[in-house]
Amino acid sequence: AVPKAVVSRLSLYLRELQHLVRDGNETTSSTQLGSLLGFTDAQVRKDLAYFGQFGYPGIGYRCTELIDAVKRILGTDRSWPVALVGLGNLGRALLGYRGFQNQGFSIAAAFDVDPQKVGPAIENVPTFHLDELAAVVAGKKIKLAIVAVPAAAAQEVADRLIAAGIDGILNFAPVTVTAPSNVSMVGVDLAIELEQLTFNVVNQPSK
Amino acid sequence: AVPKAVVSRLSLYLRELQHLVRDGNETTSSTQLGSLLGFTDAQVRKDLAYFGQFGYPGIGYRCTELIDAVKRILGTDRSWPVALVGLGNLGRALLGYRGFQNQGFSIAAAFDVDPQKVGPAIENVPTFHLDELAAVVAGKKIKLAIVAVPAAAAQEVADRLIAAGIDGILNFAPVTVTAPSNVSMVGVDLAIELEQLTFNVVNQPSK
Ligand SMILES: NC(=O)c1ccc[n+]([C@@H]2O[C@H](COP(=O)([O-])OP(=O)(O)OC[C@H]3O[C@@H](n4cnc5c(N)ncnc54)[C@H](O)[C@@H]3O)[C@@H](O)[C@H]2O)c1
Ligand SMILES: NC(=O)c1ccc[n+]([C@@H]2O[C@H](COP(=O)([O-])OP(=O)(O)OC[C@H]3O[C@@H](n4cnc5c(N)ncnc54)[C@H](O)[C@@H]3O)[C@@H](O)[C@H]2O)c1
Incomplete structure (x- = not known):
């Protein structure tokens, strides 16, 4: 079972990614995502690893793609x-x-x-x-x-x-x-x- | 730094301990405390270990003592x-x-x-x-x-x-x-x- 704390952090990653996209960022890294929220890059990667592989070597994460993935995980890819x-x-x-x-x-x-x-x-x-x-x-x-x-x-x-x-x-x-x-x-x-x-x-x- | 999730779980342990005391329990174990909340005994012990040693061999935790300790940690031992x-x-x-x-x-x-x-x-x-x-x-x-x-x-x-x-x-x-x-x-x-x-x-x- 996925710990509740991991799911709550996913919600926080989602909001941070939405901010990043609004500010014009197409990509981000576990380091940037974590530091904006006060988590280590390792924590970010560990949390996402419960659900799959989302990064691109040399690129990091594509923001809109990761937003879609996190919404699908949280179940909010529908209203x-x-x-x-x-x-x-x-x-x-x-x-x-x-x-x-x-x-x-x-x-x-x-x-x-x-x-x-x-x-x-x-x-x-x-x-x-x-x-x-x-x-x-x-x-x-x-x-x-x-x-x-x-x-x-x-x-x-x-x-x-x-x-x-x-x-x-x-x-x-x-x-x-x-x-x-x-x-x-x-x-x-x-x-x-x-x-x-x-x-x-x-x-x-x-x- | 203590992860936020640990502090939130302490709040949950506190409430569960308060319930246990109200129901007449003088002692409890990491297993009982965890299972009432859906956490493993290992999680409970790991969380408390950030702050000290609270159990007694052969007894487990004394509820009112652990309540006082958790309140002191959370800062709510005062109004x-x-x-x-x-x-x-x-x-x-x-x-x-x-x-x-x-x-x-x-x-x-x-x-x-x-x-x-x-x-x-x-x-x-x-x-x-x-x-x-x-x-x-x-x-x-x-x-x-x-x-x-x-x-x-x-x-x-x-x-x-x-x-x-x-x-x-x-x-x-x-x-x-x-x-x-x-x-x-x-x-x-x-x-x-x-x-x-x-x-x-x-x-x-x-x-
Ligand atoms: N975090 C959540 O999950 C959640 C849930 C519900 C509401 N909210 C938020 O909580 C806030 C309040 O919601 P609400 O439904 O009570 O709104 P509301 O409009 O009923 O109440 C807002 C109150 O703030 C007062 N106010 C406005 N400017 C002020 C100022 N500078 N100093 C002091 N008071 C001021 C207003 O006079 C009013 O009484 C909103 O920002 C809302 O978005 C958050
Ligand atoms: N969890 C929190 O942190 C937190 C914070 C604030 C309030 N609360 C709780 O939220 C609840 C509501 O608080 P409030 O300040 O809005 O109270 P309130 O008394 O203003 O509103 C309660 C409403 O529930 C209605 N109601 C009563 N019985 C009902 C029933 N069987 N079916 C449908 N509606 C019914 C009442 O008519 C009333 O409109 C309370 O239980 C309160 O303790 C929790």
Whole structure:
């Protein structure tokens, strides 16, 4: 199995390659790619080696070619409609986030149980009561979902998403949500990002 | 330098250890800790070995002792006041998130430039206009900040935070924000989490 950390670094290589192309670079090297991100050239080559051979002797990597390869590996060489459940502060922030579109994700439908929050489209995304989940997910062939509901509702919402045909769930609720082994469950806890920060701050020379 | 992935895994070990203690476990092993999270026992020991020796022969790890050690490594053996800049949807979602408190982070002050959003406390957090940043950060001895403003405002906000004495910034805006080398800058792009999901979905056997 490919370690999660390798997949996350691939996402970072992809974005760096997209920047390089925007700045007019046709080729790059594991050294340049790594140094732009703070990784060694060896790390870059080791990560890519999980998936194949991508460099050209004497040239390095052709940027657009490597972008296509990485997108194919990550599965983002196609667009993905996403269901969002929970239209509170977090859900609305995710609805408006342009970063998803850049990588081929678009929130195709949003759900809530509060009748005040469903009805009018938000940021051009149609909103529905949770009761319409199965019908909308099937009709729009949605395979991915984001759960942004309170902790107490998260497992039940996940169960309904899985029953509706969802293959992967990104869970923001602060609770472990269980799923069958053929459904991918990724949990996000932004406190973990803050701990990355405190680790750096306590371990770096003070100002 | 300790790889970021190691630090992130430490955060996961910490949470798992906290669960184990809540469930009444006094000791654990690298095997148990790893299997609860999907890592090998070797990975767990390799990660901890960056920081010291924590196991007891014939016993394994004492949970509360290892929790204290990991918190000391991550820097969360003390509480950290945090400044939040940007009181839009994302900022308000972060203000209400209990997961931060669990690990010793508390949002001590929140800032915006929209006069309609500053004044009354939100979730018991005092709100201020950005003009009051330096005074409030100094007065409350804040060293960490979260940036949740639009991309166009992010660098300027970061510059002001650094000038005010902030040592570490968690940036949600979809733009690379630069900082001097003695300030830690961590960027969050939730699309990267979605790519972890698509990678899993395209690489797992279908239902
Ligand atoms: N992972 C993180 O780092 C992080 C950060 C911020 C918030 N959160 C979590 O994200 C979740 C949402 O946070 P928020 O600030 O937007 O909360 P919120 O209370 O503003 O919004 C929750 C929304 O979910 C809806 N809801 C409740 N039960 C539902 C159900 N069964 N089906 C569909 N919708 C339902 C509510 O009507 C509401 O609109 C919470 O669990 C919070 O703890 C996590
Ligand atoms: N990293 C991710 O995965 C992710 C996810 C969602 C949103 N975002 C980003 O987070 C940011 C906030 O998103 P949102 O949905 O809350 O946006 P929003 O428009 O609802 O809120 C932005 C807030 O920032 C305030 N603001 C603007 N300029 C400011 C300044 N100079 N100083 C202080 N406050 C200022 C505005 O008044 C507003 O209240 C955006 O950059 C968005 O792209 C990132």
